[in-house]
Amino acid sequence: MARTVSERSDVLPLLAEAFREHGYEGASLALIGEATGLGRGSLYHFFPGGKEEMASAVLGEIEAWFETNIFEVLRTAEHPESALLQTLDATEEYFRSGRRICLVGAFALSDTRDRFSRALRHYFNEWRAAVAAALTKTGQTSPEAAANAEEIVLGIQGALVLARALDDPGIFSRAIGRIRSRLPKARTKRRRSGNG
Amino acid sequence: MARTVSERSDVLPLLAEAFREHGYEGASLALIGEATGLGRGSLYHFFPGGKEEMASAVLGEIEAWFETNIFEVLRTAEHPESALLQTLDATEEYFRSGRRICLVGAFALSDTRDRFSRALRHYFNEWRAAVAAALTKTGQTSPEAAANAEEIVLGIQGALVLARALDDPGIFSRAIGRIRSRLPKARTKRRRSGNG
DNA sequence: GTCTATAGATCGATAGAC
DNA sequence: GTCTATCGATCTATAGAC
Numbered sequence: 001m002a003r004t005v006s007e008r009s010d011v012l013p014l015l016a017e018a019f020r021e022h023g024y025e026g027a028s029l030a031l032i033g034e035a036t037g038l039g040r041g042s043l044y045h046f047f048p049g050g051k052e053e054m055a056s057a058v059l060g061e062i063e064a065w066f067e068t069n070i071f072e073v074l075r076t077a078e079h080p081e082s083a084l085l086q087t088l089d090a091t092e093e094y095f096r097s098g099r100r101i102c103l104v105g106a107f108a109l110s111d112t113r114d115r116f117s118r119a120l121r122h123y124f125n126e127w128r129a130a131v132a133a134a135l136t137k138t139g140q141t142s143p144e145a146a147a148n149a150e151e152i153v154l155g156i157q158g159a160l161v162l163a164r165a166l167d168d169p170g171i172f173s174r175a176i177g178r179i180r181s182r183l184p185k186a187r188t189k190r191r192r193s194g195n196g
Numbered sequence: 197m198a199r200t201v202s203e204r205s206d207v208l209p210l211l212a213e214a215f216r217e218h219g220y221e222g223a224s225l226a227l228i229g230e231a232t233g234l235g236r237g238s239l240y241h242f243f244p245g246g247k248e249e250m251a252s253a254v255l256g257e258i259e260a261w262f263e264t265n266i267f268e269v270l271r272t273a274e275h276p277e278s279a280l281l282q283t284l285d286a287t288e289e290y291f292r293s294g295r296r297i298c299l300v301g302a303f304a305l306s307d308t309r310d311r312f313s314r315a316l317r318h319y320f321n322e323w324r325a326a327v328a329a330a331l332t333k334t335g336q337t338s339p340e341a342a343a344n345a346e347e348i349v350l351g352i353q354g355a356l357v358l359a360r361a362l363d364d365p366g367i368f369s370r371a372i373g374r375i376r377s378r379l380p381k382a383r384t385k386r387r388r389s390g391n392g
Numbered sequence: 393g394t395c396t397a398t399a400g401a402t403c404g405a406t407a408g409a410c
Numbered sequence: 411g412t413c414t415a416t417c418g419a420t421c422t423a424t425a426g427a428c
Contacts, residue, residue, distance in 0.1 A: 023212040025221040026307040029404060039413050040405075046411095050405065101305055108361035111222040120361040147370070151351075151357070154371060158354025162346070165304035165316040174343070175350060223423060235395050236423075242393095246423065 008046045008057075011036050016058045020103050024055055024112040032047055052115065059119040062103060065094075066123065071130040080137040083184035091156065098163035098172025105157045120169050128153050138184040204242045204253075206241045207232050212254045216299050220251055220308040248311065258299060261290075262319070264367040268327040275334040277382035284376055287352065293362025294359035323349050330375075334380040348375050 018027045018035040029040060029051065036043070047053040072089045077083030095102065104123045107116055128149050135145035159175035162168075197211045214231040225236060225247065232239070235378040266283045273279030291298065300319045303312055324345050331341035355371035358364075 016292045020403075022307040023219075024219065028402075030402085031210060041407095041414080042412050105361070106305040108357050109297055109305055111218040113360065117363070121363070124358060124361045132372065147374070150367060150370065151374065154354035154358045154367065155347075155351060156354070157357040158350035158352070161301045161304050161353040161357065162320060162350045164309065165320045167302065167313070169315070171350065174346065178343070178347065224420080226420085237394050237425095240423075241405085 011038065011046060012058060012061045015054050016061065019055060019058055020101055020106070021108065023110060024051075024115075025110075027051075034109065054166070055112070056116065056119070057169065059107075059116060059123075063119065063123050063126075066127065069094075069125050074130040074134040077134055077137070079186060080134040081184055082136050084131070084138075084183050085180065088176060088183075092176050095156075095160060095172065096169075098160065098169035101164055102157060102160050105160060124153065135184070140184065155179060207234065207242060208254055208257045211250050212257065212299065214382035215251060215254055216297055216302070219302065219306060220247075221306075223247075240333075242364060251308070252312065252315070255300065255303075255319070259315065259319050259322075262323065267322050270326040270330040273330055273333070275382065276330040277380055280327070280330050280334075280379050281376065284372060284379075286361065288369070288372050290366065291352075291356060292358065297360055298353060298356050301356060326376075331380070336380065351375060 005116055014036045015032065018032050021027075022031060025178075029043065032043065032051075032054070033039060036044075043054070044050065047057065049056070069090050073083050073087050073090075074080070094100070104120055106115060108120050108124075113120060131152055132142075132145040132149035135148055136142060140148065156179075159172045163170075163172040210232045211228065214228050217223075218227060225239065228239065228247075228250070229235060233240075239250070240246065243253065245252070255359055265286050269279050269283050269286075270276070290296070300316055303309060304316050304320075309316060324342075327344035328338075328341040331344050332338060335362040336344065350370055352375075355368045
């Protein structure tokens with residue numbers, strides 16, 4: 001058998017899955033060891049702060065993914081309407097059409113919330129602000145955009161809860177579909193008031 | 197010091213709060229003992245099945261509350277529009293305007309989901325069906341009502357997640373407000389097509 | 393019916409060999 | 411850098427006195 005990983009960044013996705021499946025408390029070091037194929041020694045070599053540092057690193061990795069693939073795209077979009085559609089697709093794919101939960105949301109409802117409250121706050125605030133920024137660029141007023149952004153993010157989280165509880169990924173897909181259908185339509189700039 | 201409770205039903209609300217605050221895994225028997233003022237002996241007298249039976253009883257109590265105060269009201273309403281408003285008020289009060297989480301939703305996102313999957317499924321299915329039944333009675337078609345009911349329940353859950361993560365109960369209140377404003381308006385039956 | 397004491401398992405974390 | 415052995419703390423559950 002080969003020497004396996006030896007890169008901290010390679011371990012993070014495996015760690016993330018372990019926390020997603022079992023929660024922070026439920027993911028014991030024995031379980032994490034199985035999931036990563038690493039012994040306690042290696043784990044503590046990569047994460048001297050123990051389990052808390054593991055979870056913190058995972059949250060950072062998730063935040064970074066959303067920053068790159070969602071938030072940044074929304075904030076810098078020249079065509080906000082298509083950016084909203086594109087990031088909605090990415091979101092649907094990320095959550096595997098409702099079969100995967102949002103670890104940040106799960107942490108928010110658990111007693112680990114206080115431990116990671118800064119990360120949770122930052123993640124959802126950035127998400128909400130990025131969607132609002134894109135909506136504003138489509139012509140919505142600032143209060144409109146803020147309300148709609150909040151509703152979109154909250155709808156995604158609620159859909160994940162319900163999809164998980166009822167074991168029905170279709171709930172998530174339908175929710176994404178409703179969000180998509182209510183997005184502002186891009187105005188074709190070449191014609192005035194084009195029909196379509 | 198008095199003999200304290202000695203009624204199983206008196207312990208349930210205290211148990212519920214303990215599970216809400218610390219989650220299933222996080223609520224240790226030591227913590228539960230403090231929250232209820234009962235020793236292990238008394239706890240195991242009331243709940244021979246241990247912690248699992250405690251959580252199960254709490255879920256049953258929650259389900260019963262919603263059955264009485266929400267589901268039944270919605271299903272049997274003569275005036276579905278006002279029943280929807282009334283149960284929305286009750287929901288807002290139950291979740292203390294967003295300061296209290298939904299234990300069923302929290303369980304859905306944790307690894308205890310499988311253990312209580314039947315209870316979770318039943319709770320959310322009943323909720324969704326009851327809202328849909330009321331919406332149907334207001335004149336919505338069956339598919340319309342089903343989609344809207346799903347969106348309402350999911351919106352409540354998502355609002356609780358976001359409110360908790362951002363430590364901002366206002367998110368929940370705003371979400372309830374949006375739901376309320378989109379509810380079908382009662383038609384005044386005495387006049388035809390009264391202006392409102 | 394309620395308590396204390398404690399069994400037996402598992403937890404996160406550390407030490408030290410290689 | 412990775413492992414195994416093991417620590418002390420904490421967990422759920424049980425036993426038995428009152």
